[in-house]
Amino acid sequence: MPQNPPEPLHAIVPAGGAGTRLWPLSRRGAPKFLLDLTGSGRTLLQQTHDRLRALTEGGGVVVVTGSAHAPAVLDQLPDVGEENLLAEPSPRDSMAAIALAAAVVRRRHGDVVVGSFAADHVIADQAAFERAVREAVTVARAGYVVTIGIEADHPSTAFGYVRSGDPVALADGTPAPTARHVLGFTEKPDAATAAEYLATGEYRWNAGMFVVRADVLLDHLRSQRPVLHAGIDEIADAWDTPARKAVLDRVWPTLEKIAIDHAIAEPVAAEGGVAVVPAAMGWDDVGDFASLAGLVPAGDDGVRVLGERGQVLADDAEGALVVPGTGRTIAVLGVPGLVVVDTPDALLITTREHAQRVKGVVESLGEARDHLR
Amino acid sequence: MPQNPPEPLHAIVPAGGAGTRLWPLSRRGAPKFLLDLTGSGRTLLQQTHDRLRALTEGGGVVVVTGSAHAPAVLDQLPDVGEENLLAEPSPRDSMAAIALAAAVVRRRHGDVVVGSFAADHVIADQAAFERAVREAVTVARAGYVVTIGIEADHPSTAFGYVRSGDPVALADGTPAPTARHVLGFTEKPDAATAAEYLATGEYRWNAGMFVVRADVLLDHLRSQRPVLHAGIDEIADAWDTPARKAVLDRVWPTLEKIAIDHAIAEPVAAEGGVAVVPAAMGWDDVGDFASLAGLVPAGDDGVRVLGERGQVLADDAEGALVVPGTGRTIAVLGVPGLVVVDTPDALLITTREHAQRVKGVVESLGEARDHLR
Incomplete structure (x- = not known):
């Protein structure tokens, strides 16, 4: 029996968020996704694009980003091209960004499967990632909103969790290899709750990846957020016409600011419409310096240097993360x-333990230091 | 009965030593004594000079420093004048520096009392300092080498100690107000030994101040280090003549490198010729960043900033010392x-606890970073 060719995937990459917890490395003007945070020579955005190359053969990649970052994104991803770069006039959170991309893709390509992948995460095991996404695409074909659930290797309090239930069936009635129904999503838990989650074996980290047929996504949006759906519809209708700018400028600022998790994933999961593909793939959201430290290899002295190691003199500083940025x-x-x-205008000194509190430092910068954000 | 006028004092200020433990604030080219380390607006050298003003009325101040620093010293202390600035062609340790100054002063002013005071210490209680030095001058008149012993308020392991014995008599046979014979000097002790010292009540910190008649000092030098004495004698004879440079260039490099403590204080103490005047005067040698931190006032947040406080954003950093030097x-x-x-070319991050280890960092700079010393 000949194998079917893999389902084509249209990837959506929302490239937003300043990465405040990585200040002063990450800034409003140079957000996390535009930076090479792993010393690989490729930025997080470029790594995300590289990672999607094989999966999107026959499909494509659409990047949604703020207007201010559009030139930098194009510069980093020349292959994407202006047509597949959707520039938001202002940030309206992930639901508007992903829905707009899905609506534009649908108008261009029909009821294809789209997958949304953050521009600023890292994944170590490419093969595992591809396996999981390919299964997710198949499950999405059957009408589910599919998320990837990361096998938790410790009771992290930095991530939300997704709880899985019974196996799901594919479009042809056969059971999916590993996908299960999602019983629900949770916010970042406290340490005790996280430990309980792990003990049940039912919880995985919510990596914020969603794979779904474009028509299914937009139908859910119509049911859950009809006003937002109407706005997206109007903009998408105008997108590939001369009216784009006028409609975008008029409608975009009125759109509801809401995350896709709250707008669709949670309510649709409650209706049984969300599936999760579990996977262990060395995923990390590079959410703070503790997380970043784990991604930078340690030298013989146990010190992790993101940048020129020759600039750092360390003694008795095991586990330290040093980011030299001024020579x-x-x-x-x-x-x-x-x-x-x-960095040239700001120096941060903290510990891995306090990494989550860096956001508070940025918030306390105040007007006098607004230029440092 | 009319009071005698105070004995005139000729102060000798050896301005040497890089202050390696204060790197990268203190450098070879900008040593500790040339810096304002207390935020007072006056450098340590200037504060030392200010502190000696009243005591040296009728006498004077002679500064001994390396040739490289002579212009900066003159710039900071215009009152001293070129005549009273003795420039060493190379560092030969404290005995050569102090003996040369004493020999030059003796030739100019006779058998006056000289007092040697480091250029890079701080003293909070000026009145207590003056009282102690005035008594030291009187005791020195009777032929003693007199040191000031600082009342220890904690069992410091960062200072040497001086042990006191019986009271001494003045030249007229009356007992000195507080001065006692010195039984001996000790190097920096370990913590347990320091605690034992304090418990006896006999030990005080050796602040490296010596007050002595110029002729007595040079006689001791002749007995203890005849070759060094002969060299100093030859240079001093030539100092105020056109032969100065030629003699200095020929003889200075041959002089023994030895500290006054080892050359004179210790052996003469063993002979009963050294006295100590005890004093509590808020003395500190600003020997490392732990010491420096104690001299910089803390803000409401418990953080000590030497420089522009507005440049520092602190949260949960009680007791930290921050020296902003780049804007x-x-x-x-x-x-x-x-x-x-x-600082513009080097950034040091350590803790007050590890302050003494900064010297090791400087030693490990290596050839590639020699310019940072």
Whole structure:
């Protein structure tokens, strides 16, 4: 029996979010996704695009980003081209961004499967990622909203969780290889709750990836958020016409700001319409410096340097993360687990333990230091 | 009975030493004594000079420094004048520096009392300092080498100690107000030994101040280090003549490198010729960043900033010392007791606890970073 060719996938990459917890490395003007945070020579956005190349053969990649970042995105991803770069006049959260991309793709390509993948995450195991997405595409064909659930290797309090139930069936009635119904999503839990989640074996990390037929996604949006759907519809109708700018400028600012998790994933899961494909793929959202430190290899001295190792003199600083960004020599002495981020106009010093609190520092910058955000 | 006028004092200020433990604030080219390390608006050298003003009325101040620093010293202390600035062609340690100054002063002013005071210490209680030095001058008149012993308020392991014995008599046979014979000097002790010292009540910190008649000092030098004495004698004879440079260039490099403590204080103490005047005067040698932190006032948040406080954003960093030196914003988060020294070409991050280890960092700079020393 000849194998069917893989279902074509149209990837949607929402490239937004400043990555505030990675300040002062990540800035409003140079957000996380535009940075090479792993020392690989490719930015997170480029790595995301690289990762989708094989999966989107026969389909394509659409990037949605803020107007201010559109030139940088095009510069980093020349293959995407202006046609597949959707520039938002202002941030309206993930539902509007993903729905607009899905609606534009649908008008261009029909009821294809779309998959939304954040522009600023890392995935170590490409083969596992591809396997999971390919299954998700098949399950999506059967009408589900499909998310990828990351096998949790520790009771993280930094991620939301997705709870799985019974197996799902594919369009042809056969059972999916690994996909299960989603019973629900949870916000970031406290440590005790996270440990309970792990003990049940039913919970996985919500990596914010959604794979779904474009028509299914937009139908859910119509049911759940009819006003938002109407706005997206109007913009998508105008997108590939001369009216795009006028309609976008008029309608976009009125759109509801809501995350896809709240607008669709949670309510549709409650109706039994969401599936999860579990996968272990070395995923990380690079959410803060503790997370980033885990992605930068340690030297013989246990110090992790993101940048020129020759600029760092370390003694008794095991587990420290140093990001030299000014050409200066940085000497760290007797400070294990320290985080040092050296940039031309701002210097951050904290510890991996306090990494989640960096957001508060940025919030306290105040007007006098607004230019540092 | 009319009071005698105070004995005139000729102060000798050896201005040497890079202050390696204060790197990268203190450098070979900008040593500790040339810096304003207390935010007072006066450098340590200027504060030393200010402190000696009243005591040296009728006498004077002679500064001994390396040739490279002579212009900066003159610039900071215009009152001293070129005549009273002795420039060493190379560092030969404190005995050569102090003996040369004493020999030059003796030739100019006779058998006056000289007092040697480091250029890079701080003293909070000026009145207590003056009282102690005035008594030291009187005791020196009787032929003693007199040191000032600082009342220890904690069992420091960062200072040497001086042990006192019986009271001494003045030249007229009356007992000195507080001075006692010195039984001996000790190097920096370990913590247990330091605690034992304090418990006896006999030990005080050796602040490296010596007050002595110029002729007595040079006689001791002749007995203890005849070759060094002969060299100093030859240079001093030539000092105020056109032969100065030729003699200095020929003889200076041959002089023994030895500290006054080893050359004179210790052996003469063993002979009963050294006295100590005990004093509590808020003395500190600003020997490292832990010491420096104690001299910089803390803000409401418990953070000590040497420089522009407005450049520092601190949260949960009680007891930290931050030295902003580049105009950048420095954010410190969750790092109590941290030491951050920000300079244009080098950044040091350590803790007050590890302050003594900074010297090791400088030693490890290596050839590639020799310019940072």
